[in-house]
Amino acid sequence: MNVRPLLTHLSMLLLGGASLHAAYPEFGTTKPNGAQRGTEMKLTVTGTRLDDFESLIFFSPGFTQKSVEKVEKNKVELTLAIAPNVEPGNHLMRIRTRSGISHARQFFVGPFPNVEEKEPNSEFDTAQAIGFDQTVEGLITNEDVDYFKLTVKKGQRISLEADGLRLGYTVFDPYIAILDKDRFEKAFSDDTILHRQDGYCSFVAEYDGDYYVMVRESSYRGGGNNFYRLHVGSFRRPDVVYPAGGKLGSSTKVRFIDKDGVFEEEVKLPEVQDPGFMIFAKGAEAAPSGNPFRLVPFDNSLEVEPNNEQAKATPVTVGEPVALNGVIETPGDIDYFKIALKKDQQVVVQAFAQSLGSPLDTVIGIYNAKGGRVASNDDGGGRRRLDSKQTVKIPADGEYFVSIADHLERGGANFVYRVELVASQPELTFSSPHYSVNDSHYRQFMAIPKGGRMALLVNFSRNNVGGDFTFDAANLPAGVKLLTELAPKDQPGMPLMFEAAADAPLGHATVPVTLKAVDPNVKVVGALRQEFDIVRQGNVVFYTEIQDKLPVAVVEEAPYSLEIVKPTVPLVNNGILNLKVVSKRKEGFKAPIRVLMVWKPNGISTLGEQTIPEGQNECTFVLDANANTPAGTWKFTVMGEAEAGNGRVYNASPFCEVTTAPAYVNAPAIPLTAVEQGQETVMVAKLETLQPFEGEAEASIVGVPETIPIESAKVNKDTKEVTFKVKTHDKSPVGKQGNLFVRVDVPVPGGTTTHRIALGSTLRIDAPRKVVAKPAAPVVAENKPKEAAKPAAPKPLSRLEQLRQEASGAK
DSSP, X not given: OOOOOOOOOSOOOOOOOOOSSOOOOEEEEEESSEEETTOEEEEEEEEESOTTEEEEEESSTTEEEEEEEEEOSSEEEEEEEEOTTXXXXXXXXXXXXXXXXXXXXXXEEESSOEEEOOSSOSSGGGOEEOOSSEEEEEEOOTTOEEEEEEEEOTTOEEEEEEESGGGOSSOOOEEEEEEOTTOOEEEXXXXXXXXXXXXXXXXXXXXXXXXXXXXXXXXXXXXXXXEEEEEEESOOOOSEEESSEEETTOEEEEEEEETTEEEEEEEEOOSSOOTTOEEOOOGGGOOSSOEEOEEESSOEEEOOSSOSSGGGOEEOOSOSSEEEEEEOOSTTOEEXXXXXXXXXXXXXXXXXXXXXXXOOOEEEEEEOTTSOEEEEESSBSSSSTTSBEEEEEOOSSEEEEEEEEETTOOOOTTOEEEEEEESOOOEEEEEOOOOBTTBTTTTOSEEEETTOEEEEEEEEEEESOOSOEEEEEOSOOTTEEXXXXXXXXXXXXXXXXXXXXXXXXXEEEXXXXXXXXXXXXXXXXXXXXEEEEEEEETTEEEXXXXXXXXXXXXXXXXXXXXXXXXXXXXXXXXXXXXXEEEEEEOTTOOOOEEEEEOOOOTTEEOXXXXXXXXXXXXXXXXXXXOTTOOOEEEEEOEEEEEEOSSSEEEEEOOOEEEEEEOOSEEOOOOOOEEEETTOEEEEEEEOEESSOOSSOEEEEEESSOTTSOBOOEEEOTTOOEEEEEEEOOTTSOSEEEEEEEEEEEEEETTEEEEEEEEEEEEEEEEOOOOOOOOOOOOOOOTTSOOOOOOOOOOOOOOHHHHHHHHHHHHO
């Protein structure tokens, strides 16, 4: 399989110090950044924490570390052998030390030998002489321009291709050009659809003599990490291939399309899926890098001209799923395909054009037999957003028409497209989430300490696949075993955990982890699909790669271990459970330990991490189960991360079983209870026993401040109503106390289970009533007629009478 690589993130944490314990090395640069296949070469690796260097980890076959000549804290010199059959392009490598695994970097393999750029070559008159079929390894500093001189024959093709941005050191934008002896640019390239900021160009020599090659940063910037590899030869550099994909295991004829025309070759496609597959031309005309090529388990349908109107649509005979392939060859061209679809099918219609090197900005339309539009889409196909993507629900059985055009009505020989219509292909993949902002590489490996473990959360992506699956990991390093067994059908993810024996030798392997169905009738095999950012700047991602292998290594033992204390009681529905984590430290190791909750099953929530403070040995996670948490037994693990004086040190706890069970008691929310400040009242909960229990349980209301004393109460399996006495005083706050609940600690074998019932109860404290003064007795004047008696003042109502009148008025 063609394994495509990935690059390290653009900025790494720089951590100093020294330690004998496991740590996280940093991979900074390689010199050179690539080499010719079929050769041996000296490689210098720089970084930090490299003084216990052991080996490079390669993800592609054909690389061998022959010897290590020098190891220093920040530099390693070694000899690398590259087999003749290693494909050109970028290949993943990591550093493994005795104490850890680094982030990934890319190493480029090319068809030509390296030539090192040598200053002074920053002027046209001091151009460095080079030959054809060479790769120049250079650096563009600030305002730098590098010139190279080629001696050519008339009619000879001069071809250039630059690797700059793709090296991954920075967002480098190289500008390359071919100049004649009079300094006129005959061909140039800044950006390309295929390689983004990395360009390529070619020119056929018009005379015998010298031509010149120029390399600079497009805006005349540069810096100490603006490295490039410039391939110089007579190769043909295709923009795109047609068709741009094919069925797994098939043989297909492919047209390579460049600015000078087209050439064809027959290609045998691999049997196994590879999301990063590249296709290469054969022989002397092969470019230094490949063209993206889609591998799918279904057939192609190729356009047949003329098909530029619905009545002349190319018929699709193979049905869904299918890939529609064609070229928008002239400005204003529109291609149509006719396909039969079924009612209520959810069909994903996705175009691949710019993601494959084509300049086409696809616009897709789906029409019924009468020409009525069912759906359409312009952009939305992922990071290469100019590729279209649309999900369509088919309204009725019948024939439908798919149209493809360019948004700006452009066209040309390289305006290739591929539109895949997929509704029901079964597929199961899994990957680990990104654990850090703007760093997709963090913790995406297994650096397992001797006698310890490491764990990753993996999330499952299922499409038309059900049932339980089991994990399988082939070719593990000696002394390592996989502890995770099952990928349950009803869980979106699981912790993937490996363990190394205490006497396991240091070593590594790149491991293909897969999922196999428990049901022998299910033939789908789940695969790792881990997407990494290769080049990004802030939130802008320029390149990503997908890996299907996991780097697994045994490293020195960690200075601490973790263990979850097994609970003695179950976690019940609408209940909480304290999960205590205990650490054991090696003598002298006192640093804080970050403890990460790797996974939790459906229906259970908790904080994602806790910290065991410096010099201490415990922390606690509070597990919170909702009302729908299924009963079962679940394997929990936590992962430790600590700074051991020389970088990060990882170690996971063994699996610990936590049981979930139905609740013993329940109660609806207590109706609004009101009391005047300084007075007493009672809150009454209607209790329901869901399953019997022995002895007495203690119930208390939770959520009020200490200034509102509420007495707890005892209940048993026969209790139907529980009363809580509420006392208030002048310090009790006036107003509503909402979101209260009743905590019930029910005795069970092994301890007590904590329930939370009567959720959403409310207590209201009202301000004291103002005292109304008695009116004074009336004064009667002498010898005057006696006035009629005035009505007596209304009698003040008690608080209970006020509430009754309010309730009566509300009705």
